[in-house]
Amino acid sequence: MISFENVAYSYGGGELLSDITLRLAPGSFHFLTGPSGAGKTTFLKLCYAELLPSSGRVTLFDSEVRSLTRDAVAMTRRRIGVVHQDCQFLDHLTLSANVSLPLTVAGRPEAPRDLADLLAWVGLDRLAGSLPPQLSGGERQRAALARAIIMGPDVILADEPTGNLDWEMSLRLLTLLVELNRMGKTVLVATHDLNLIRQAKSQIAARVLRIAKRRIQLAGADL
Amino acid sequence: MKRLFAPTTADSVVPPSGHTAWLTSFTAGAMTFLAVFALALAMASGRLAERWAGALERTATVRLSAPPEQIAQQEQAVLDLLATTPGIAAARPLTTDEQRRLLEPWFGPDLPVDALPLPRLIEITEDGSGYDSEGLRLRLAAEAPGAVLDDHTRWRRPLAVAADRLRLLGWLSIGLIGLTMAAMITLAANAALAANAQVIGVLRLVGARDSYIARAFVRRFTLRALAGAGAGAVLGLAGVAVLPSADQAGGFLTGLGFQGAGWLLPLVLPPVAGLVAFAATRAAAFRKLKELN
Incomplete structure (x- = not known):
């Protein structure tokens, strides 16, 4: 589904990621940990072709990212739902319009019932007509998750999704991600919140990847 | 073109922008207003050149003293x-x-x-x-x-050449006005795209193609230019219409205007302005989207 083969990534200042080889299998649940600035966000961006590797091969759904045209990248992103810590919305559109944005840009008809069900699932059904600036941090994160999954993507990537949330809200978001994984979605969550990882491992067979010294390693079982 | 005029969902994903909208409409209007006068100049010069050139070819005089x-x-x-x-x-x-x-x-x-x-x-x-x-x-x-042939060439040929050059200048002015409008609209489109970088980022994240994103901007700028140019053409035509008529004074400047079906020619300018805006915005949008990657 997503595979890295001897991938390195360099910014102007030097190499941030080096010699990364891994494969995210369909239906798997991975956490990605590491200190701030270690390259977690960069790794996620490589996963949805926002960045291209300096060397090595990144393959998304059997296509090498360098061979993808700009249109093909857009089509690939429709199969990958992304949730950022500072999730951004179109502030002039309502919450429901923002959540259904992936359907809008794909030219797919929006089913009001499905949208309502999705908003109810993330607990935002009563805020469907609200504008994004009116939402709290937790509501924005859940809205971002709803937007990320409305197209029924194969992969969900979340970058510090609980960074701005309290523990209760973090658990609620984690529960939603676990439910999605049980539906067969591949989930990769970048976080430095070890309590969240422990909580998840108590519910599902999540694997933990750790970025250290520019490389990604499989973390020990002590988490 | 049909897709250009049909309201699309792409429109709504880009927030309405203030000063670029006004700038685009104003630029298109002002440029079309000037283009109407340049067109009137070109047409009047053309008529004059043809009349003088025709007279040159047809008659001459022998003066006998x-x-x-x-x-x-x-x-x-x-x-x-x-x-x-x-x-x-x-x-x-x-x-x-x-x-x-x-x-x-x-x-x-x-x-x-x-x-x-x-x-x-x-x-x-x-x-x-x-x-x-x-x-x-x-x-x-x-x-x-005692007979001297005066074939009018000596004094009419320079006038005919001057009128012909004036006609050329008129068309050249229209071309320059079009290029200036394209440049201004490109700047406005670039400003709008840069101001909406976050919107573009969100659209990219959810799988929007460049053509989808560009369409929202292209349609908006084209329609603004079309509306502005329409107003400019109407004002320009009104301006030309209130000039003194050639019949009253008979001079060249008072003959500046359109005749017959020529009055319909300025109506071509708004669609041309729309096409210029379409091409300029489309090129700017795709270029900017590649830069923003």
Whole structure:
């Protein structure tokens, strides 16, 4: 589904990621940990072709990212739902319009019932007509998750999704991600919140990847 | 083009922008207003050039100055000569009344033409194939020493060339106005795209293609330019319409305007402005989207 083969990534200042080889299998649940600035966000961006590797091969759904045209990248992103810590919305559109944005840009008809069900699932059904600036941090994160999954993507990537949330809200978001994984979605969550990882491992067979010294390693079982 | 005018969902994903909308409409309006006048100038110059060039080709005059006792003999000699000259369809002496009318603007209607020692004028009409003016001059000098061929070339040709150049300048001005409008709209589109970088980022994240994102901006700018240019064309036409008519004064400047179906020509300018805006915004959008990657 997503595979890295001897991938390195360099910014102007030097190499941030080096010699990364891994494969995210369909239906798997991975956490990605590491200190701030270690390259977690960069790794996620490589996963949805926002960045291209300096060397090595990144393959998304059997296509090498360098061979993808700009249109093909857009089509690939429709199969990958992304949730950022500072999730951004179109502030002039309502919450429901923002959540259904992936359907809008794909030219797919929006089913009001499905949208309502999705908003109810993330607990935002009563805020469907609200504008994004009116939402709290937790509501924005859940809205971002709803937007990320409305197209029924194969992969969900979340970058510090609980960074701005309290523990209760973090658990609620984690529960939603676990439910999605049980539906067969591949989930990769970048976080430095070890309590969240422990909580998840108590519910599902999540694997933990750790970025250290520019490389990604499989973390020990002590988490 | 049909997709351009049909409201699309792409429109709503880009927030309405303030100053770029106003700038685009104003620029298109002002440029089209100027283009209407440039078009009027080109059309008027064209008419003038054609009229003068046509006159150059069609008629000439032989001016005959001779002592009174020889004037009739030389006039007949000139007419005989002209009758046998290839390229000349007809030749006839101007009547006294015609000469009076020619002089009337300078000397008034009561000029005693008969009492004045005016030269005799013979009007020549070409047959279309043209005649050898130099050869005719030489033959006139031999047959009627007092006859001078004035084929109007000396003074009309520079005027015709000047009018032709003026027409060219008019069209060149329209081209420059179009390029200026394209440049201004490109700047406005770039500003709008840069201001909406976050929106573009969100759209990219959810899988929007460049063509989808560009369409929202292109449609918006094209319609703004079309509306602005429409207003500019109407104002320009009104401006040209209130200029004094050529019939009243007869000068070149007062003849600046359109005639007949020519009044419809400025209506072509708004669609052209729309096309210019479409091309400029589309090129700017795709270029900027690649930069923003």
